[in-house]
Amino acid sequence: MASLKKLTIALAGNPNSGKTTTFNNITGTRQKVGNWPGVTVEKKEGHVRFGDYDLTVVDLPGTYSLTTFSIEEIVARNFILENKPDVVVDIIDSSNLERSLYLATQLRELDTQVLFVLNMADLAKDKGIVIDADMLSSLLEVPVIFTVGNRNEGTPDLLKNIISVAESGKGPPAERRVRYSQDIEKSIAVVRNLLQEHAGEGFPYNPRWTAIKLIEADEVVTQLVSKELGLNAAPILDETTRQRNKISNLFDDEPEILMTEQRYGFIAGIVREVVKRSSIKRVDVSRNIDLVLTNRVLGFPIFFFFIWAMFQLTFTLGAYPQTWIERGVELTSMGMTQILPSGLIQDLIVNGIIAGVGSVLIFLPNILILFFCIALFEDTGYMARAAFLMDKVMHLVGLHGKSFIPMLMGFGCNVPAIMAARTLENEKDRILTILINPFMSCSARLPVYVLLAGAFFAEKAGTVIFSIYLLGIVLAIVMGRIFRNTLLKGSVAPFVMELPPYRVPMAKSLMIHMWDRSKLFLKKMGGVILVGSIIIWALSTFPQNETLVRQHEIEKRQVQTTFAVRKPNASQQAINVRMMEQDKALAALDRKYLAMAKEESYLGGIGKFFAPVFAPIGIDWKGGVALFTGFVAKEIVISTMGVLHVTRDDSKKGLAEALKQSGMTPLSAFSMMAFILLYVPCLATVSAIRQETNSWKWTAFSIGYSTTLAWVVAFVIFQGGHLLGLG
Amino acid sequence: MLLSEMNQGQEAVIAKVGGAGAFRRRLLEMGFLRGATLRVEKYAPLKDPLEVTLNGCHVSLRVEEAAHIVMEDA
Numbered sequence: 001m002a003s004l005k006k007l008t009i010a011l012a013g014n015p016n017s018g019k020t021t022t023f024n025n026i027t028g029t030r031q032k033v034g035n036w037p038g039v040t041v042e043k044k045e046g047h048v049r050f051g052d053y054d055l056t057v058v059d060l061p062g063t064y065s066l067t068t069f070s071i072e073e074i075v076a077r078n079f080i081l082e083n084k085p086d087v088v089v090d091i092i093d094s095s096n097l098e099r100s101l102y103l104a105t106q107l108r109e110l111d112t113q114v115l116f117v118l119n120m121a122d123l124a125k126d127k128g129i130v131i132d133a134d135m136l137s138s139l140l141e142v143p144v145i146f147t148v149g150n151r152n153e154g155t156p157d158l159l160k161n162i163i164s165v166a167e168s169g170k171g172p173p174a175e176r177r178v179r180y181s182q183d184i185e186k187s188i189a190v191v192r193n194l195l196q197e198h199a200g201e202g203f204p205y206n207p208r209w210t211a212i213k214l215i216e217a218d219e220v221v222t223q224l225v226s227k228e229l230g231l232n233a234a235p236i237l238d239e240t241t242r243q244r245n246k247i248s249n250l251f252d253d254e255p256e257i258l259m260t261e262q263r264y265g266f267i268a269g270i271v272r273e274v275v276k277r278s279s280i281k282r283v284d285v286s287r288n289i290d291l292v293l294t295n296r297v298l299g300f301p302i303f304f305f306f307i308w309a310m311f312q313l314t315f316t317l318g319a320y321p322q323t324w325i326e327r328g329v330e331l332t333s334m335g336m337t338q339i340l341p342s343g344l345i346q347d348l349i350v351n352g353i354i355a356g357v358g359s360v361l362i363f364l365p366n367i368l369i370l371f372f373c374i375a376l377f378e379d380t381g382y383m384a385r386a387a388f389l390m391d392k393v394m395h396l397v398g399l400h401g402k403s404f405i406p407m408l409m410g411f412g413c414n415v416p417a418i419m420a421a422r423t424l425e426n427e428k429d430r431i432l433t434i435l436i437n438p439f440m441s442c443s444a445r446l447p448v449y450v451l452l453a454g455a456f457f458a459e460k461a462g463t464v465i466f467s468i469y470l471l472g473i474v475l476a477i478v479m480g481r482i483f484r485n486t487l488l489k490g491s492v493a494p495f496v497m498e499l500p501p502y503r504v505p506m507a508k509s510l511m512i513h514m515w516d517r518s519k520l521f522l523k524k525m526g527g528v529i530l531v532g533s534i535i536i537w538a539l540s541t542f543p544q545n546e547t548l549v550r551q552h553e554i555e556k557r558q559v560q561t562t563f564a565v566r567k568p569n570a571s572q573q574a575i576n577v578r579m580m581e582q583d584k585a586l587a588a589l590d591r592k593y594l595a596m597a598k599e600e601s602y603l604g605g606i607g608k609f610f611a612p613v614f615a616p617i618g619i620d621w622k623g624g625v626a627l628f629t630g631f632v633a634k635e636i637v638i639s640t641m642g643v644l645h646v647t648r649d650d651s652k653k654g655l656a657e658a659l660k661q662s663g664m665t666p667l668s669a670f671s672m673m674a675f676i677l678l679y680v681p682c683l684a685t686v687s688a689i690r691q692e693t694n695s696w697k698w699t700a701f702s703i704g705y706s707t708t709l710a711w712v713v714a715f716v717i718f719q720g721g722h723l724l725g726l727g
Numbered sequence: 728m729l730l731s732e733m734n735q736g737q738e739a740v741i742a743k744v745g746g747a748g749a750f751r752r753r754l755l756e757m758g759f760l761r762g763a764t765l766r767v768e769k770y771a772p773l774k775d776p777l778e779v780t781l782n783g784c785h786v787s788l789r790v791e792e793a794a795h796i797v798m799e800d801a
Contacts, residue, residue, distance in 0.1 A: 065756045069749055096784050099758050127783060254748070260755040286785065287768070290778075299772045388787050392773035395789070401776070495776055495792065496753055499785035 004054040007166050010079060012107060013091030014100055015062035016381075016500035018119040020044075021149035022091055023059040024509050026159070031512070042422070044516075050159045058085065064099065066106040067256075068220050077220075080112055081205060086166040087113045089158070091149075094124035094131055095501075097275060101267045105178050108140070111206040115165045116144045117158060123501070128278040136274045150506055177208075178266045180259055183250055187215055187243035194239050195225075198232040214240045215247070216256040286381070286501040294385050303389055306382070307408065310373040314366050314412060315443065321365040329358035348537060355639070356533020356632065363413065366443055367518050370412040374405075375513035379505035384497060391495055397477050398484030400424055401495060403433040407476070410440025411469075414685040416517060417442075418692050428488045432480060434692055435702055438681040439476040441469050444634040449673050451638055455656035456669040468673050475678065475709070532632040532683045540603040540629070540640075548600065552593040559585050591643075598643055603628065617675060617714035618668030627675070633682050667726050671718040678710035728800075730765065730779070731793035738766045739798040746795035754796075758782055764801060 013019040023031075027046025044059040060079060061072035068074050080088060090107055092100040107114050118131060137144040145161050147154035179185065192211035195203070203210075205224070213221035214236070226233045247255045292298055333354045340346040377383040383405060391401030399407075402424055409417035417437050424430040441449075449468055453461035563582035567574070598604050607625030614624040626640040638655070645658035659669075680686070680703045690699040733739060741763050744754050758781055759765075768778040768785060776789045 064753075067752070067756070069753055069756075096782065098782055099784065102756060102758075256752060257755060260752060261760060264755075264758070264760055284783075287780075290769075290785075294769065294771065294778070296769075296772045384787075388771055388776060388778065389773075391787075391789065392771060392775045395775070495787065495789045496750075496757060497787050498757070499778060499787055501785075 004049065005052055006054050006056070007087070007163070008083065008085040009055055009057045009162055010060050010083075010085040010088045011057065011091060012060045012076060012080075012088055012103065013062060013119075014064055014093060014096070014103060016498060017062065017091045017093040017096075017100060018149040019062055019091045020059060021506065021509055022089075022117065022119065022147065022155075022158075023057065024506075024512055025147075025149060025152045025155045026055075027057050029512065031516070048159070050163065053163055055159075055162070063103065065103060066110075067216070068218055074220060077110075080107075080110055085112070087115055087162050089115045089117055089162065091117050091119050094118045094121040095127050095129060097124075097129070097131065097271055098264070098267055101270065102263060104140075105263050105267065108142070108177050109206075109209045109212060111209070113165050113168075114142050115161055116140070116142050118144060118146050119149050121146050122148055127284075130276045130278070132274045132276070136270070139270055139273060150503065178263050180262050184215070184247060184255065184259060184262070187247060187255075188212055190243060191215060191236065191240055194236050198236060199229055203228060212259070215243060216259060217244065217254075286499075289502050290385070290499075293382070294388060299389055303386060306377075310370070311411070313373060314369045315446075318365040318369050322362055325358075325362050325364065329354060329361065333358075344541070347541065348534070352534050352537030353530065356537070356636075357530060363444065364518065364522065367413060367416070367522075368514055370409070371416070371517045372510060372514045374409065375510045375517075376505060379503065379509060379513070381500045381502045384499045387497065388499060395495075397480040398488075399433060399480060400426070400429050402497070403429060406433050406437060407440055410437045410442060412443055414438050414440065414442050414681055415688045418685065418688040421692060431693055431698060432483055432488050434689055435483060435698075435705075436476040436480050438685060438702075438706060439472040439479070439678065441472045441677050442634070442685075444682065445676055447635050448630075448637050448676055451656065452659075452669045452673055455659050456664070456666040464670065464673075468677055471674060471713075472677050475713070479705075479709070536603070536629050536632050536636075539606070540598055540601045542602060543600070545597065545600045548593065548596060552589070555589055555593075556586065559589060595644055598625070613711075616719065617711060618665070618671045618718040619675065619714075620662065620664075622662070623664075623672060627679065630676065631680060631683055633684070634676065637676065667718060667721040670721070671714045674717055675710045675714040678713060679707045680710075681706065728798050729794050730767075730796040730798050731777075731790045733767045733798065735767055735769050738764060738801065740764055740801045741796060742799040743797040744795065745797065746792070750792070751795070757786060758784075759796065765796075765798065 011019055011023055023044060023046065027048050030048070031044055031046035042061075046057045046059075048055045048057060058079065060076040063070070063073045063076050066073055066077045068077075079085070088107055090100075090104050092104065094100075104114075104116060116136070118133060118136075121131065124131065133144045133146060143161055143165060145154065145157055147158055180188065188208065188211045191214055192207050195207050195211060195214075199207075205221075210221060210225065214225065222237065225236060229236070244255055247258065251258055293302055295302075333350045336350050336354065337346065340349065374383075377386065387401035387404060389401075390404040394401050394404050394407075403421065406417045406420040409420050414437055417440065418434050421430050421433045421437070424433060446465075449465045450461070453464045457464045559582065563578060563585070570578070603625055604621075606628060607621040610624050611621040614620070614627075619627070622641065622644040625644060626637045629640040630637040641659070642655045645655060645662055664672075681689075686699060686703065689702050690696065693699060728739065730739075741759060741761055743761065744751055744759050746754070763781060766780045768780050770777045771787075774790070776787045777793060778785055778787045780786075
């Protein structure tokens with residue numbers, strides 16, 4: 001078979017233009033989600049075979065423009081400039097032609113092959129807008145085709161056109177590009193000529209486009225020119241400043257503003273030619289839905305109901321598959337115990353690796369459901385309404401309405417929540433959201449609260465756990481305000497946000513959304529957790545105390561000898577009972593020695609060393625060790641405490657009893673819960689913070705301030721409670 | 728009259744978009760142009776932000792931001 005021809009296709013378009021749906025339609029499930037190099041914007045790439053072609057399809061971030069207003073725009077523009085895709089497909093929202101064409105005119109200014117896709121023409125028709133695609137195509141001299149993304153109509157046609165554009169091998173003719181007013185065109189020509197004079201043939205970017213961007217005072221392009229031309233750049237940049245001043249003086253406004261208006265003027269001319277608006281004004285369905293969903297009275301109750309429903313689904317429904325996975329992990333570790341000879345290797349695999357990885361795997365159902373709900377909110381368009389409703393509240397904390405989403409997701413898991421903070425355009429907003437996000441108590445901390453509250457507060461456990469969640473929210477608000485007024489001083493990013501029309505979500509797109517994000521989460525956590533659990537395992541296993549091991553063997557043999565003595569005529573039933581008693585005695589012995597071994601281990605040493613730090617907040621050295629292991633994953637706190645407190649049996653009930661006997665009081669349990677809420681988040685979250693802030697400094701700060709705050713709050717609770725005579 | 732002073736359901740034409748560079752440009756790029764007709768759809772339940780319709784598309788912005796947009800009667 002002949003080798004396939006390789007083509008690279010980039011998808012561009014406004015947010016909510018149906019770009020991602022089109023991407024899913026083209027690539028199906030064969031896609032890869034990652035990050036754009038150096039930044040924290042999600043990159044989606046997919047492959048598709050069509051005829052003799054192997055297409056690599058890249059989904060550029062959704063943008064309104066190609067300036068340098070946000071990271072997304074810079075990423076999209078750089079990809080087109082540097083990677084030079086064979087075809088750029090611009091997805092145009094037919095019901096919003098003017099704004100979509102604004103991006104299209106910017107794409108036209110770059111030297112690239114473009115294909116326009118009029119998406120959702122059916123919706124436009126409902127709004128009384130009919131677009132003459134042939135006219136649009138001939139006016140712009142760019143091929144234009146129709147698709148209906150959410151019904152997957154027109155995809156083969158789109159692929160066919162992509163190929164023919166790629167094969168035609170010529171860009172759109174220059175004269176069809178936007179013409180600015182005479183004075184601006186003159187300035188563009190001056191800068192352009194100077195650029196060509198100094199740069200010659202080797203200059204990698206389109207000279208007209210570069211001149212336009214220089215006059216718009218585009219920082220990135222200005223830097224590019226300086227880098228490419230070195231010393232030769234100075235006269236060009238000087239001339240640019242002169243031309244900018246000239247235009248500003250002439251029109252009493254900045255050139256970039258004038259040029260934006262003129263592009264819209266050019267677009268208005270096109271729209272007049274190609275659009276027929278029927279006089280019948282149809283009902284705006286979205287407006288009617290919003291009459292209820294963002295209603296002054298009903299808006300908040302409905303919003304809180306949705307959030308409540310999401311949590312119910314995530315945690316109640318998720319609990320079923322969770323027990324199945326739990327059982328599966330148990331069976332695997334039992335199987336491994338039988339297959340492998342007992343010893344260090346078996347211990348590493350069963351208690352280090354399987355236990356560690358299992359503790360992450362168990363959250364998969366919660367994560368899947370949570371991401372499904374979030375995808376549902378996003379795909380229907382409700383997410384933007386949530387931000388609309390919550391902006392005032394979030395603004396009080398110094399945050400943007402959009403940060404409500406990551407904060408909310410934090411209750412599920414801080415890792416995806418911190419990853420979701422990348423939707424915030426302003427870096428200060430993003431860092432602030434990331435810094436206070438771990439105070440949103442994640443689901444991994446819940447089992448620890450359930451254990452402690454269940455053991456010490458009985459029927460009031462629910463209220464106590466709720467108060468812990470509330471404490472987290474209040475502290476997030478307080479810390480948010482403090483940071484906003486100190487470290488992250490500055491204005492909150494503008495809240496200019498589109499409220500997209502409501503849409504019926506597509507099952508396929510929901511599934512892809514859900515799976516992609518879960519995969520990212522699992523991959524990330526899998527690796528980090530694996531290494532972390534092995535380290536914690538090693539710390540809690542070494543150094544091995546030989547005498548202790550020998551002592552254990554001796555006592556084991558003693559037990560076996562005792563039980564080996566049997567009555568001469570014992571019935572089979574009596575023998576079985578005896579065997580069970582022996583197993584029980586052996587298990588109790590194992591637990592006793594395990595606890596002793598842990599106490600002797602490095603980890604036990606660390607716990608004891610730090611005991612004076614934990615004492616004033618009502619936590620003993622065993623609790624301290626448990627908190628250290630909780631750095632891998634919060635729920636490990638339980639299993640560590642289970643090991644250290646020699647329990648009657650393996651059940652949670654046994655541990656609860658052991659804790660009560662250990663001298664813990666309701667007050668110290670509450671103090672410990674508060675500490676667990678606030679102290680350093682788990683390893684996976686820390687690595688997410690590192691990745692998203694792209695700074696070790698912020699990561700270290702996050703760890704330091706949260707742990708300090710945890711100690712102070714726990715101290716106030718424990719000592720204050722004592723003074724009030726609460727325990 | 729400023730956009731932030733308009734009532735729910737009121738319609739007017741944009742006379743001038745003010746404010747700092749990046750914010751102003753973002754508004755222009757989203758179609759907040761001189762001469763465009765705006766309708767105040769509603770204020771959020773907590774009176775901030777507000778929702779406007781512009782060319783049939785719904786956009787939300789904060790009251791303090793809307794105070795940078797000067798409106799005039801159609």
